[in-house]
Amino acid sequence: xxxxxxxxxxxxxxxxxxxxxxxxxxxxxxxxxxxxxxxxxxxxxxxxxxxxxxxxxxxxxxxxxxxxxxxxxxxxxxxxxxxxxxxxxxxxxxxxxxxxxxxxxxxxxxxxxxxxxxxxxxxxxxxxxxxxxxxxxxxxxxxxxxxxxxxxxxxxxxxxxxxxxxxxxxxxxxxxxxxxxxxxxxxxxxxxxxxxxxxxxxxxxxxxxxxxxxxxxxxxxxxxxxxxxxxxxxxxxxxxxx
Amino acid sequence: xxxxxxxxxxxxxxxxxxxxxxxxxxxxxxxxxxxxxxxxxxxxxxxxxxxxxxxxxxxxxxxxxxxxxxxxxxxxxxxxxxxxxxxxxxxxxxxxxxxxxxxxxxxxxxxxxxxxxxxxxxxxxxxxxxxxxxxxxxxxxxxxxxxxxxxxxxxxxxxxxxxxxxxxxxxxxxxxxxxxxxxxxxxxxxx
Ligand SMILES: Nc1ncnc2c1ncn2[C@@H]1O[C@H](COP(=O)(O)OP(=O)(O)O)[C@@H](O)[C@H]1O
Ligand SMILES: [Mg+2]
Numbered sequence: 001x002x003x004x005x006x007x008x009x010x011x012x013x014x015x016x017x018x019x020x021x022x023x024x025x026x027x028x029x030x031x032x033x034x035x036x037x038x039x040x041x042x043x044x045x046x047x048x049x050x051x052x053x054x055x056x057x058x059x060x061x062x063x064x065x066x067x068x069x070x071x072x073x074x075x076x077x078x079x080x081x082x083x084x085x086x087x088x089x090x091x092x093x094x095x096x097x098x099x100x101x102x103x104x105x106x107x108x109x110x111x112x113x114x115x116x117x118x119x120x121x122x123x124x125x126x127x128x129x130x131x132x133x134x135x136x137x138x139x140x141x142x143x144x145x146x147x148x149x150x151x152x153x154x155x156x157x158x159x160x161x162x163x164x165x166x167x168x169x170x171x172x173x174x175x176x177x178x179x180x181x182x183x184x185x186x187x188x189x190x191x192x193x194x195x196x197x198x199x200x201x202x203x204x205x206x207x208x209x210x211x212x213x214x215x216x217x218x219x220x221x222x223x224x225x226x227x228x229x230x231x232x233x234x235x236x237x238x239x240x241x242x
Numbered sequence: 243x244x245x246x247x248x249x250x251x252x253x254x255x256x257x258x259x260x261x262x263x264x265x266x267x268x269x270x271x272x273x274x275x276x277x278x279x280x281x282x283x284x285x286x287x288x289x290x291x292x293x294x295x296x297x298x299x300x301x302x303x304x305x306x307x308x309x310x311x312x313x314x315x316x317x318x319x320x321x322x323x324x325x326x327x328x329x330x331x332x333x334x335x336x337x338x339x340x341x342x343x344x345x346x347x348x349x350x351x352x353x354x355x356x357x358x359x360x361x362x363x364x365x366x367x368x369x370x371x372x373x374x375x376x377x378x379x380x381x382x383x384x385x386x387x388x389x390x391x392x393x394x395x396x397x398x399x400x401x402x403x404x405x406x407x408x409x410x411x412x413x414x415x416x417x418x419x420x421x422x423x424x425x426x427x428x429x430x431x432x433x
Contacts (some may be wrong), residue, residue, distance in 0.1 A: 217383035235373025
């Protein structure tokens with residue numbers, strides 16, 4: 001399977017990612033209980049909710065990192081939860097980008113190495129990979145920092161590098177889990193500003209998990225997760241067609 | 243300028259909320275003016291008492307507008323002995339007010355609190371009202387964020403920020419209240 005076989009237009013309803021009636025438990029703890037959600041191609045969707053409500057678990061299921069106990073995960077017209085482990089890993093590398101709250105950069109490597117890494121894993125040539133990394137540095141206001149080790153960066157710089165690394169492979173979907181969670185207000189805003197600006201330019205879809213309403217206000221739309229269920233803006237549980 | 247307009251909005255909120263709140267209280271059952279005042283002070287006064295004069299002037303305006311009927315005068319008595327009942331017009335006004343999210347402006351807390359308690363008293367779906375209010379707040383926050391992103395004026399950006407922080411505070415209150423609706427409903431019904 002190549003990444004290109006997966007590049008299909010979203011279905012007629014415009015849905016790029018869809019989860020239907022997901023259940024996921026960790027031991028006796030139910031994390032998702034009949035959770036359903038559709039994400040349209042190109043939209044920035046905020047997933048809000050109190051801590052422990054199941055937001056991260058939902059994101060991990062949507063991105064094929066976790067397999068749900070029950071329910072369906074669709075991406076671009078395909079059942080993600082029915083792919084083999086290798087198939088899912090390949091799909092994640094080619095079609096998804098990730099930004100988390102902490103600890104996603106390799107501290108011993110330089111900023112440029114970190115950004116080029118996903119391309120190198122996808123067998124892009126060294127030269128092309130580093131050229132693209134360089135272009136992303138400029139785009140995110142990180143000029144001149146390419147040779148720094150990521151352990152030496154400020155929190156805001158590190159999140160911008162993480163953003164560059166997530167987007168360098170031109171993913172269809174960016175999954176961001178509390179990307180501003182460890183930043184102060186102004187730095188967090190700058191990261192959100194950049195994230196929404198560049199993903200709109202790239203036409204990427206964004207699933208943004210945050211408990212912070214000021215961060216969610218950068219999104220086009222929001223849903224709430226409460227006790228493992230997805231709640232829409234009217235307070236009703238989200239249902240999707242089977 | 244901005245602060246001043248917020249101040250007037252607060253005043254306006256109090257002026258429009260009192261009649262609607264009295265109407266809501268009347269929707270439970272027909273009541274005398276002093277009963278309405280007692281319940282208003284108890285649930286919504288927040289330490290401040292509603293003057294009797296305001297109760298009766300509000301009720302007579304509501305009667306004039308056909309939102310309450312003020313029949314049942316007991317013989318030989320002033321306004322205090324009148325029993326008021328809500329009319330269909332009054333009831334539909336309460337319903338509409340509870341259902342419609344309030345305009346998301348800063349300093350709304352007392353209006354939101356009043357709506358939630360009344361909704362619970364009247365067995366309305368307070369949770370979906372709060373969800374609608376939440377959505378309305380987030381829409382406004384999105385607009386303000388867009389202003390911040392696009393404006394070249396630092397002053398506009400800082401004013402938008404001020405509103406954003408206050409709306410965020412409202413939203414936190416909305417979330418905490420949503421999570422505690424059952425307990426609040428019990429208190430309201432236990433009166
Ligand atoms: N790897 C795990 N092992 C055990 N329990 C987990 C694990 N991940 C999440 N949980 C539990 O599942 C529930 C949902 O967690 P999570 O999805 O992380 O919530 P959120 O991201 O909204 O804070 C919580 O009760 C949490 O403790
Ligand atoms: Mg989480």
